[in-house]
Amino acid sequence: MNDFVIQTEALTKRYGHILAVDQLTLEVPRGRIFGLLGPNGSGKTTTIGMLLGLVRPTSGSFSLLGSQTSHAEALHRVGAIVEQPYFYPYLSGRRNLAYFQGISGRGSPKELDDLLEQVGLADRAGDRFQTYSLGMKQRLGLAYTLLGNPELLILDEPTNGMDPAGMAEVRELIRNLGSADRTVLLSSHLLNEVEQICDSVAILSKGKVIAQGAVGDLLHQQEQIRLRTSDDAEAVEILSALEWVDEVRIEGEALIVTAPHDRTSELTAALGKSGVYVAEITPLQQSLEQYFLEVTGDVAGELE
Amino acid sequence: MIGQVLRLSRWEWFKLHRRRMPWILLLIGVAISQLIFWSTYAFVATGGPANQSSISFDATDTAGETVEIEFTCADLTDMQDGDLPLDFERFSREEQQNIARNLQQFAESCESVNENSDDIRQAMFLPNSLMFALVSSLAFFGVILIMILAASVPGTEYGWGTLRTVLVRGVGRWQLLASKTLVIALASVGLSALVLAIVGVASVIATLTLEGEIVGAGEWSELAIAFGKLIYVYLPYVALAVLMSVLTSSSGMGIAISVGYYVIEQIVVGILANFAWFEGISTFVLGRAASGWMDSGDFSFGAGGIGAVPDPLPAAMVMLGYTVILGGLAFWLFQRKDVAGAKGG
Numbered sequence: 001m002n003d004f005v006i007q008t009e010a011l012t013k014r015y016g017h018i019l020a021v022d023q024l025t026l027e028v029p030r031g032r033i034f035g036l037l038g039p040n041g042s043g044k045t046t047t048i049g050m051l052l053g054l055v056r057p058t059s060g061s062f063s064l065l066g067s068q069t070s071h072a073e074a075l076h077r078v079g080a081i082v083e084q085p086y087f088y089p090y091l092s093g094r095r096n097l098a099y100f101q102g103i104s105g106r107g108s109p110k111e112l113d114d115l116l117e118q119v120g121l122a123d124r125a126g127d128r129f130q131t132y133s134l135g136m137k138q139r140l141g142l143a144y145t146l147l148g149n150p151e152l153l154i155l156d157e158p159t160n161g162m163d164p165a166g167m168a169e170v171r172e173l174i175r176n177l178g179s180a181d182r183t184v185l186l187s188s189h190l191l192n193e194v195e196q197i198c199d200s201v202a203i204l205s206k207g208k209v210i211a212q213g214a215v216g217d218l219l220h221q222q223e224q225i226r227l228r229t230s231d232d233a234e235a236v237e238i239l240s241a242l243e244w245v246d247e248v249r250i251e252g253e254a255l256i257v258t259a260p261h262d263r264t265s266e267l268t269a270a271l272g273k274s275g276v277y278v279a280e281i282t283p284l285q286q287s288l289e290q291y292f293l294e295v296t297g298d299v300a301g302e303l304e
Numbered sequence: 305m306i307g308q309v310l311r312l313s314r315w316e317w318f319k320l321h322r323r324r325m326p327w328i329l330l331l332i333g334v335a336i337s338q339l340i341f342w343s344t345y346a347f348v349a350t351g352g353p354a355n356q357s358s359i360s361f362d363a364t365d366t367a368g369e370t371v372e373i374e375f376t377c378a379d380l381t382d383m384q385d386g387d388l389p390l391d392f393e394r395f396s397r398e399e400q401q402n403i404a405r406n407l408q409q410f411a412e413s414c415e416s417v418n419e420n421s422d423d424i425r426q427a428m429f430l431p432n433s434l435m436f437a438l439v440s441s442l443a444f445f446g447v448i449l450i451m452i453l454a455a456s457v458p459g460t461e462y463g464w465g466t467l468r469t470v471l472v473r474g475v476g477r478w479q480l481l482a483s484k485t486l487v488i489a490l491a492s493v494g495l496s497a498l499v500l501a502i503v504g505v506a507s508v509i510a511t512l513t514l515e516g517e518i519v520g521a522g523e524w525s526e527l528a529i530a531f532g533k534l535i536y537v538y539l540p541y542v543a544l545a546v547l548m549s550v551l552t553s554s555s556g557m558g559i560a561i562s563v564g565y566y567v568i569e570q571i572v573v574g575i576l577a578n579f580a581w582f583e584g585i586s587t588f589v590l591g592r593a594a595s596g597w598m599d600s601g602d603f604s605f606g607a608g609g610i611g612a613v614p615d616p617l618p619a620a621m622v623m624l625g626y627t628v629i630l631g632g633l634a635f636w637l638f639q640r641k642d643v644a645g646a647k648g649g
Contacts, residue, residue: 054471055642087469105311
């Protein structure tokens with residue numbers, strides 16, 4: 001069995017002179033919850049569209065669930081919502097699900113009942129979709145993606161429009177959905193959501209993957225330590241010479257050192273050996289959001 | 305493949321019959337056909353053309369007074385039955401002969417009026433009433449209603465954004481469009497048949513008041529052939545409407561362009577039919593070909609029937625060509641086109 005449910009190779013999409021996705025190479029490991037992050041126009045939705053057969057790639061290739069040829073067959077094992085859940089406004093939630101179950105040719109009425117129960121829509125299942133709140137639409141979208149018990153879930157902004165309690169509930173549900181048998185690809189503008197839910201993440205900017213890996217590893221690469229010393233200028237010189245220190249900069253009255261937290265004692269020892277005394281030392285907990293902003297160079301308000 | 309198309313068609317019908325739109329189109333079709341039927345009924349019940357067609361002239365009586373004489377075709381029929389609507393004795397013999405000459409000439413024209421009147425009266429009875437509805441209602445308005453349906457079925461999928469939701473289930477694109485086209489075709493047959501069935505009920509009611517036979521002189525087989533021909537006429541127009549909605553990714557635009565083309569073509573053909581050079585190319589105009597295909601001597605297909613129309617066989621080939629080309633383009637485009645989110649139109 002292939003270790004990756006999604007693999008792209010130099011995937012490119014061009015709309016006239018606009019390059020939406022540029023030579024994108026991405027690997028989504030099986031059985032994980034994988035986050036897809038990127039500022040507005042970074043190519044996330046176009047990438048998902050290509051994977052789902054909605055958008056024709058200009059060049060490059062991809063494989064979905066290990067299948068390069070029978071894409072339609074692979075899609076039968078995928079549940080996906082792109083951008084937001086679109087359903088027939090005049091049909092009830094239950095009839096919408098029955099229709100999508102019907103065109104797939106699989107499933108039973110009991111499956112519908114179970115899914116509606118699971119997403120908390122059992123009471124409103126008979127009401128027309130057009131009467132649903134945004135949160136209810138999202139829940140129905142989630143039930144839709146789970147039809148046929150797919151191996152891969154692709155969720156685009158699954159908590160959009162939900163109240164805080166609903167968001168927490170859905171995040172918990174998504175966490176439970178990701179397992180050894182099922183992979184979740186989550187695209188979200190809520191970075192803390194991705195940080196809370198995802199095991200791995202890929203960050204897109206201008207149609208390219210600029211960082212990819214386990215969330216812990218990415219954050220570990222960017223661990224920082226804040227220091228107050230007796231001689232900052234001397235300390236910068238000493239620390240910059242250490243191999244495992246990525247960066248040292250002076251910020252106000254403190255030094256910000258980019259280095260692994262587990263080497264803090266080595267760091268203080270090196271300074272002490274040179275007669276520079278440490279008055280204060282604080283390991284900084286960088287969030288995914290800070291890391292994201294650092295690598296993309298964008299401001300939070302511009303995030304998709 | 306065929307199995308998948310049939311399964312998708314079943315679910316397409318699941319959606320379609322729950323929409324208001326096809327039922328509204330059916331209501332409009334019924335309303336138009338009933339309006340035309342009962343207007344004609346009113347015309348027939350009040351005497352029809354025999355009461356409308358008249359002659360008027362002056363004569364001088366023996367007292368020297370000028371008398372205005374007015375006769376309808378119905379008056380002439382009454383005279384033949386011995387019921388004289390005029391006192392002929394007040395006129396001189398010479399004036400009586402003048403009046404008789406005028407009435408003789410008028411009687412000749414009344415023969416065709418009476419024939420026409422009888423035809424219109426026959427159109428109230430089965431199965432002629434159905435043929436009349438097919439020609440007067442479905443052959444023009446029916447095509448428009450079917451185009452609205454055909455543009456709406458794929459077009460709303462773009463407008464609501466549901467095409468994405470359908471395609472990510474692994475449904476093949478051409479299978480999806482094939483199922484939609486199949487359901488449109490079946491719905492068109494159903495809509496037309498229901499309109500005719502309701503005209504049939506009206507016809508039975510009308511027959512009771514007009515003192516005629518419920519089943520009149522017409523041939524059911526001719527009606528069946530005309531119905532089949534009408535469905536064949538729908539095909540290129542369905543292909544046109546589907547192509548326009550796929551091309552524009554919108555039901556509204558699909559309806560506007562295809563119905564607009566249909567109406568404008570009728571007007572343009574009506575004007576160009578007066579020019580001799582137009583005859584050479586008119587076979588290749590869709591509306592003109594439809595007229596040639598539908599024409600059976602008794603009726604024509606909209607304004608496309610003005611002047612000489614193409615023979616049925618070449619007309620049928622032209623329509624087949626339109627269906628294949630427009631339909632093929634629609635499928636090709638649907639297969640290749642990127643699918644975006646909801647467009648709302």
